[in-house]
Amino acid sequence: MGMVKEILGQSISVEAFSFQVSTRCYTHHLNSNKKHKVSLFPSFSCSSILTTPQELMNTVRSSAAAPAPIVKGRTTTIDDDLISNNNKGHHDENDDDGVTLKISASVSIKNSKELMEMLLDYFDSFNNNSVGDRGIVMQLVSTQIDPRTMEAKVSKKAVLDWSRELLFHGGGGDNNNERSTHKVEFEIDSNFGFPGAITVTNKYDKEIFLETISIDGFVEISCNSWVQPEKLHQDKRIFFRNKACLPCETAEGVKELRKEELRQKRGDGKGMRKVNSDRVYDYDVYNDLGNPSKGNEHVRPILGTKKHPSPRRCRTGRSPFITHEEYESCVNAFMETYVPRDEVFEGVRKEALDVERVKGITRNLIPFIRTCITKCGVFKELSDIKNIYKRRDEMKHDDDENPTLLPIHVNKFQDSFEDYFKFSTPHIITGNGCCIRDEELGRQALAGVNPLSIKRLQTFPPVSDLDPTMYGPQESALKEEHIISHLDGMSVQQAMEEKKLFILDYHDAYMPFLKGINAQEDRKAYATRTILYLTRVGTLKPIAIELSLPNNPEGPGEQQQQEQSKQVLTPPLDATSYWLWQLAKAHVCSNDAGVHQLVHHWLRTHACMEPFIIAAHRQMSVMHPIFKLLKPHMKCTLQINALAREALINGGGIIESDFSTGRYSTEVLSAAYKDWWRFDMEALPADLIRRGLAEPDRTQPHGIKLTIEDYPYANDGLLIWFALERMVRTYVNYYYRNGLMVRSDSELQGWYNEVINVGHGDHANATWWPTLATPRDLTSVLTTLIWIASVQHSAVNFGQYPLGGYIPMRPPLVKKLLPKEGDPDYKEFLEDPEGFLCSSLPDLFQTTKFLAVLNILSQHPEDEEYIGQRRDLSDWSGDPEIIEAFYEFSIELKRIEKEIEKRNRDQNLRNRCGAGIPPYELLIASSGPGVTCRGVPNSIST
């Protein structure tokens, strides 16, 4: 909520500021004689003139909180006092050479709230401070070293004091609403050599966002980083020219700076990191998910231990609980979780996230009030659930029919929140008004929000890998007679050999936790297995569902225990079996929703990427070509993961409160990481082959053949995978001519070793880590990483609301087990099976809260950068081959986009085309903002 308040406050300030100053220019009389014109919004015409300093200061004060003011800059200042104080030794030596030159640089600074506050400070103090007390002090560093000192040659220091210049100079510069550009002149010796880097010290009180520095138009430096005030961070910031270079190619003059910059980012591993200030990348275990201060029930396992393995997260260094020193204290309303400064969401992305949060909260007000007042938020029938998506006038009509349901003021309150209260209709219920149909369940396994669980059945009956002494017999209760009638005359063995049988197997993911899960209030789950048959038209049809519960040690004999703990349902033959079959499918989809969210979404993409990102910042210079390649694919991931630890995967967070797994959620994902996750299997072809969904086949275009021809996720994914691999291979081969270059690259090897031994340290001894010894190895590792960050995440993320936002088809939790004859609720089931099903689903408040979160997670912000797009190609301005490779990749993605659209129109592809079937667009690279069910961003940021 702290962030919500901040953003709301900021939004209001922006409006206020715009209103007050956007049409004005200011004329300020300084020292009564000189008249200086200061334009805060130079592109607008003057409609009024402020004539006194006080008037100007008052106006600035009134808008001090506003971001993005326009600041004119035309500053070229070398502060002689400062230079003489700070650069004496070098200055004297240079003087011996006798000839100095001046070169100019263009410095682009992003306008911000902080800049505006500095302006205010300046007006408050411009008569008091000496010039050297403020400004941005910059110094060019040559690629050469001075043979007399054996240190890098440097220019004289130059000071950019934009606030001073703002007063004393009126115009010039390349300014707009977002940034201001300033000129700076550097004095260098004639034998200075080529600029290789620039050091920057911020002597203002506020941080400054430095965008780019262009030196005489021939050396480009992309900074795109917050520079903190010197009084907070003593170290000079170091920015290198854009040219990519391997460690061994580093110019002598910047070698030490290259090491120093990494040292700064690694930090010392001590103390609490300063929020919105530090830029240290370090590791920690997940010891921040619980809140022991509230009692034992709020303690959660520490993830990242031998018992509960996990990838590491970004270290914040928050103080521990006094009573539980092994746990990190929680954030509160006045505190945000630390992430390195440049990882923090900015601009429209931050605003969009919070606007959606507010919408989500608002949407839940009415259901919450209704639930509290009526004590009854339970859905009675399926049409009640569909009402969530109806137009408001229809909802109002429903309320009119029950005028006593809510007090009158609540109805009025509801009226004012019309737009927020309404959920758009998810794509998935366009042609489906009830529970999930059989063939739709199969289709969702191939083209839904979780296309990653389906496997080919290769052993029947299926067998568990769990320890039988702890979890009962490994054998399934499924028998041939359960499914033989659905196999078009084949035996089970024949059907398996013909590759016609598939399985959604959630047995081992859930069974170890079922006792705990089912002991929770209003949570009842099975460990499910669903057998699916591949029909002659290429669709999957569920033909048997096995529901397993843990054995009851206090029950009757062993054989009877087993029979009681496992039941098999087959497609219905009568009314009762129809509704039982619907209930069983609800449990299957609930299992699927949990594994999707915890394992395929959170663990495999968000959590597992984080150590690669942290290690990249700690071990690879920004000059490193591999860092440059990965940079857009790492953007904002640490921030979204930090937010997830605050609100999604934490104890009592959204996942615990909305999914069947409840307080055991983190244990489920940790078990999957321990027993199942392997980096080498995260490559798309390897994953498909592991699941039996593809086989190596040299006759096929990409060397593998899909087992199910119409598998939209795999079909579209392979197109992108191989285009991506081609681009990465070109890139890697450009910088690494042989294996020796890969093996001797100290930063690259340092990165990979740290990922294995620290970031994924719980798997440090695994033998499946790919080697990193050749350009081919490197191509494979990088393709996999970019795949995970972009395509894989998009496949499981952006369909969450459109494809998973209808609760009866995909309930995140189920409250009741299937009724059995003799059970107290069996009579209730027989009398009103639809009501029984609805009362098994989340209630109204849980549902709307869940939908609001899904909606947020499925959004693209306006400034999204999609795969194939790179806003800043200047990193490779000296490498046209690389720009060409990116261009070809981008063009290829557009071709793939057309191919996917063509496939979605092909009536023969029943899993992506048909009556009421939404097209499969999740892997189409481009998208507009909002919930679009398409678009592949470069990085994981939602």
Ligand SMILES: [Fe+2]
């Ligand atoms: Fe995500």
